[in-house]
Amino acid sequence: MTTPSFDSVESQASYGIGLQVGQQLQESGLQGLQPEALLAGLRDALEGNSPAVPVDVVHRALREVHERAEGVRRERVEAMAAEGQTFLEQNAQREGVSSTETGLQFSVITQGDGPIPSRQDRVRVHYTGKLIDGTVFDSSVARGEPAEFPVSGVIAGWIEALTLMPVGSKWELAIPHNLAYGERGAGASIPPFSTLVFEVELLEIL
Template sequence: MSEKFSTVEQHASYGVGRQMGEQLKANSFEGIDIAAVQAGLADAFDGKDSAVSMQDMQIAFTEISQRLQKAQEEAAAAASAEGEAFLADNAKRDGVFTTESGLQYEIITEGNGAKPTYNDTVRTHYHGTFINGDVFDSSVVRDQPAEFPVSGVIAGWTEALQLMPAGSKWKLYVPQHLAYGERGAGASIPPYSALVFEVELLDIL
């Protein structure tokens, strides 16, 4: 690498290309042609006429956008169905309670403290996973309890916390409509994901 790109200008130029490539990879589509990307970049930089007409580019952009939207809808439908099937089976297990909203919980440890209200702030330890067991967030792993208002979290948490006496540790099974729903949460939680949390209510602040 150092022999191919040896000057400061080459290093900076490669860095620009690397950053553009990382951004493109994060927002790519199936069948992308890197050689065509490089040709378009070079032609634009050199001020050359476009090798593809604006009309053809617009048609292509529209078709690719429709493909991406269809793929996202199919993935969302699959995630929703998978979550519903998981929760339906989970509800049959001994020790799992289901509320009217569809929230499911399992009592690991029952505390004897007060129950938080909607307007309270709490300190908790939690471990969040997808239904396949993959971890997406965990204060336990960070070894740092989290503090937040009861009203400032996902609906499933807001409901559960108000049922939990301080000192309790529950396992929550949260349907997508009580979690992040059709929006998901950034790149970490896809739309329509059912989520599982172990939540320990340490204190009401």
């Protein structure tokens, strides 16, 4: 296959569209897709050609690959949820870990003596967020700048923890998926049904 020169705006835009479509297909979880066949379908559509494969066959094939992808996704999220539950059960046995009625777990690293925020407050915090395998997905500490946000504007596990923490405290939180991002996850860094671990330092109420 001849490599395009990409020396015109049209060729660059065309490549960009192809790149976006390819990324979306990769993220979709569809397995076994063949680039040559994909390009043939794209070319036939753009050039107004008759489909090389009967439409009913195409629909049946699409349904099958989507069902396969959904099965793989379901297995992954079920495994993720089970791993999170096991982690929480083990974490609950650690010395110094407290659990609330909702399932939030926390341990006190440093206990402050300042006021406790309400849901109506804005706060400034430092935090590091990890998956249960230790992968850091976000950190204000690494960025070198505290985060500021309304207490009511974050995930349920954070809201609950912040409305228990005195200013000056640093706590470690273990947040079940139903108090975090649940079945949706959050982008590529937080898969669906992820239990999350945060180290949170409450610096001040704004």
